[in-house]
Amino acid sequence: MTRPLDFEQITRAPKALLHDHLDGGLRPSTVIDIAGEIGYDELPATEADELATWFRTRSHSGSLERYLEPFSHTVAVMQTADSLHRVAYECVEDLAADSVVYAEIRFAPELHIDRRLTFDEIVDAVLAGFADGEKACAAAGRPIVVRLLVTAMRHAAVSREIAELAVRWRDKGVVGFDIAGAEAGNPPTRHLDAFEYMRDNNARFTIHAGEAFGLPSIHEAIAFCGADRLGHGVRIVDDIALLDDGAGAGSVRLGRLASILRDKRIPLELCPSSNVQTGAVKSIADHPFDLLARTRFRVTVNTDNRLMSDTSMSLEMSRLAEAFGYGWSDLERFTINAMKSAFIPFDQRLAIIDEVIKPRYAVLISG
Numbered sequence: 001m002t003r004p005l006d007f008e009q010i011t012r013a014p015k016a017l018l019h020d021h022l023d024g025g026l027r028p029s030t031v032i033d034i035a036g037e038i039g040y041d042e043l044p045a046t047e048a049d050e051l052a053t054w055f056r057t058r059s060h061s062g063s064l065e066r067y068l069e070p071f072s073h074t075v076a077v078m079q080t081a082d083s084l085h086r087v088a089y090e091c092v093e094d095l096a097a098d099s100v101v102y103a104e105i106r107f108a109p110e111l112h113i114d115r116r117l118t119f120d121e122i123v124d125a126v127l128a129g130f131a132d133g134e135k136a137c138a139a140a141g142r143p144i145v146v147r148l149l150v151t152a153m154r155h156a157a158v159s160r161e162i163a164e165l166a167v168r169w170r171d172k173g174v175v176g177f178d179i180a181g182a183e184a185g186n187p188p189t190r191h192l193d194a195f196e197y198m199r200d201n202n203a204r205f206t207i208h209a210g211e212a213f214g215l216p217s218i219h220e221a222i223a224f225c226g227a228d229r230l231g232h233g234v235r236i237v238d239d240i241a242l243l244d245d246g247a248g249a250g251s252v253r254l255g256r257l258a259s260i261l262r263d264k265r266i267p268l269e270l271c272p273s274s275n276v277q278t279g280a281v282k283s284i285a286d287h288p289f290d291l292l293a294r295t296r297f298r299v300t301v302n303t304d305n306r307l308m309s310d311t312s313m314s315l316e317m318s319r320l321a322e323a324f325g326y327g328w329s330d331l332e333r334f335t336i337n338a339m340k341s342a343f344i345p346f347d348q349r350l351a352i353i354d355e356v357i358k359p360r361y362a363v364l365i366s367g
Contacts, residue, residue, distance in 0.1 A: 003327075004321070004322070005318070005321045005326070005327065005328065005331075007314065007318050009364060010314050010317050010318050010321070010331070011098060011099060011314040012099055013099060013314075013317070013328075013331060013335075013360065013361065013364060014099055014100075014101045014335065014356055014357045014360045014361070015098065015099055015100045015101065015301075015313040015314075015317070015335055015338075016100070016101065016102045016103070016300075016335050016336075016338035016339040016342065016352070016357070017095065017100050017102070017103040017104070017302060017303065017313055017338065018103075018104050018206075018229070018267070018269050018300055018302055018338050018341060018342065019104075019106070019206075019231055019232075019269035019271055019300075019302035019303070019304055020095075020103060020104075020105050020106070020302060020303050020304065020305075020306065021105075021106055021107060021180075021304065021305050022078075022087060022088065022091060022105050022106065022107035022126065023071055023074045023075050023078060023087075023107055023108075023111070024071065024074065024304065024305025024306065024307055024308050025091055025094070025105075025303070025305060025306040025307050026074050026077075026078075026087055026090075026307050027048075027090055027094070027307075028048040028049070028051040028052040028055070028307070029048040030077075030086065030087065030090060031043065031051060031073065031074060031077055032046055032047075032048060032051060034077035034078075034083045034086070035076075035077050037083075038077065038079070038080070038083075040076050040077060042073065042076070043073055044058075044073070052307070052310065054070075055070050055307050055308050055310075056308065056309070056310040058070050059277050059305070059308035059309065060276075060277045061277065061278070061279075062277075062278070062279035065182050065184075065212075067274075067277055067278045067308070068181070068182065070308060071308075074307070075111045075112065076114075078111075078112055079112055079113075079114045079115045079117070080115055080117070081117065081121060081122075081124075081125040082125075084112065084122060084125040084126050084129065085125045085126070085128055085129040085132070086129065087126075087129065088105075088125070088126045088127075088128075088129025088130050088133065089129040089130075089132050089133040089136075090133070091105060091129075091130075091133070091146075092129070092130055092133025092134055092136075092137060092144060092146050093133055093136065093137065094306070094312075095144060095146070095313075096133075096137040096140075096142040096143075096144040097142065098312045098313050098314050099142075099313075099314070100144060100313055101143070101144055101145070101352060101356050101357070102144070102145045102146075102338075102339060102342060102344075102352055103144065103145070103146045103147070104146075104147050104148070104149050104175060104176070104342065104343060105130075105146060105147075105148060105149070106148070106149035106150070106151045106178050106180070107126065107148075107150070107151060108150075108151040108152065108153050108162075108180065109122045109123060109150055109151075109162065109165065110152065110153060110156060110158050110162065111153070119161070119162070119165050120165070120168075120169075123148070123150065123165065123169050123174065126148060127148060127169070127172060127173040127174070130146045130147075130148065130173065131173070133146065134146060145344075145348075145352070147173055147174070147175040147342075147343070147344060148169075148173050148174045148175065149166075149174070149175065149176045149177065149178050149206065149343075150162050150165050150166045150169075150174055150176075150177055150178070151177075151178040151179065151180045152177070152178070152179050152180075152191065152194060153179070153180065153181045154179045154180065154181040154182070154183070154186040154188070154190065154191065154208070155181050155182060155185075155186050156181075159179060159190075159191040159193070159194035160191075160193045160194045160197060162177065162194065163177050163194040163195075163197045163198050163203075163205075164197065166198070166203060166205075167197070167198070167201045167203050170203060175204065175342075175343035175344055176203065176204040176205050176206060176228075176343040177194070177198050177203065177204070177205040177206075178205060178206050178207065178208065178231065179191055179194075179207055179208060180208045180231070181208070182212070183208065183209070183211060183212050183213035183217050184212065184213055187216070187217060187220050188207050188209060188217065188220045188221045188224070188225045188227075189220050189224050189225065191225075192224065192225065195207075195225040195226060195227075199226055204228050204343040205227060205228060206227060206228060206229040206230065206231050206269065207221040207225060207227040207229075207230060207231060208231035208232060209221035209227070209230050209231065209232070209233060210230060210232055210233040210234055210235035210236055211231070211232035211233075211234060211235070211275070211278065211280060212278060212279075212280065213235070214235045214238055215235060215236070215238055215239055215257055217235075218230065218233060218235065218236055218257060218261070219257055222257075222260065222261065222264075222266065227266070228266070228267075228343070229266065229267040229268075229269055229341055230261075230266060230267070230268055230269060231269050232268070232269060232270065232271060232275070232280075233261075233268040233269070233270070234268075234270060234275055234280050234281070234287075234288060235280070236257070236258050236261055236268070236292070236297075237288035237291065237292070239254065239255035239256075239257045239258040240252050240253070240254055240255065240258050240288075240291065240295070241253040241254075241255070252291070252295055254295070261297065262295070262296065262297050262298075265298050266298065267298045267299075267300055267337065267338075267340075267341035268292065268297055268298060268299050268300065269300055269302050270287075270289055270292070270299055270300060270301065270302060271302045271303065271304035271309075271316075272284050272287050272289055272301075272316055272319060272320060273303075273304070273309040273311045273315070273316060273319065274303075274304035274305060274308075274309050274311075275287060277308070277309060284319045284320065284322075284323045285323045287323070289320060289324070290320075290323070290324040293324075293330070293334070298337050298340075298341065299334060299337060300334060300337050300338040300341060301313065301316050301317055301320065301331075301334050301335075301338070302316070302338075303316055317331055317334075328361060328364045328365045329361075329365060331361075332357070332358070332361040332365070335357055335361070336353055336357060336358075339352055339353050339357060340353070
């Protein structure tokens, strides 16, 4: 039997993060500080611990639509260049403190225009925060690389403009494009123009699909839109049949969609704790992460929204290890999966894998 992993050691293990929302990861104290500075008086609490509890309990809603409601408060305090810079800077600090060595953080610029910032000014402020955070963390001995994905809200009609923004900034820190928001009634194919623009410009993109909605959303994202990765994609399990082999172990039969997803090595940006909160699964132990990992889908571990889910990469890994008995080799595989799937150039991905991830996991495995 595999010896349970020590949480303190997990916190020191190198991690790669592909799915994390900037407006879902603020420090509660920062939300309160900025709210005071700008005169925002609609927060449900004014003490950091109390506010953190409110976000966590309100987000544990059982539906994606209700899960998204608390974001009105975080977005409200991210409407100036200074606040965007601060949130981005602190995001880098918090991830580096959790031993994340590479991260792609996403946010929707269209949600941050209340004070008349342009999309370019918004992206510039966030990237400046990332760059300053990277410098500070490197100086503190915790080097990290952080890149940006710009997201379009799937219920709105500016996805082509956001795709153009992604291409315009792709040599300055933006590595891709995404659509997010409530899936039901907002299929990926509503935004074909944006995805075609990305493909025409040899640019990368991921799509939130198969989180709250089922296989049709995943099918559209892959077959019609050409997604490089799937945000969540957890409902692909609906296309996998468990077979009883008579010995109690069981095997699986993949449907056509699951087969093409696995065969093409399309990465799944799985977010276990968030999926529990939105009702996609009942518990971490019920999450199909392990089934997908055992059947060799390219699974990755992600946080989604660190504030709303009261989580971190270390906590996500620890919860999975506890639920499924994972050891260091498993966590290394999931981390390398994520790094292989990152939207930075191949040589940069390989350098982080060979020079950072593998050597540090070798120490953990040998210990």
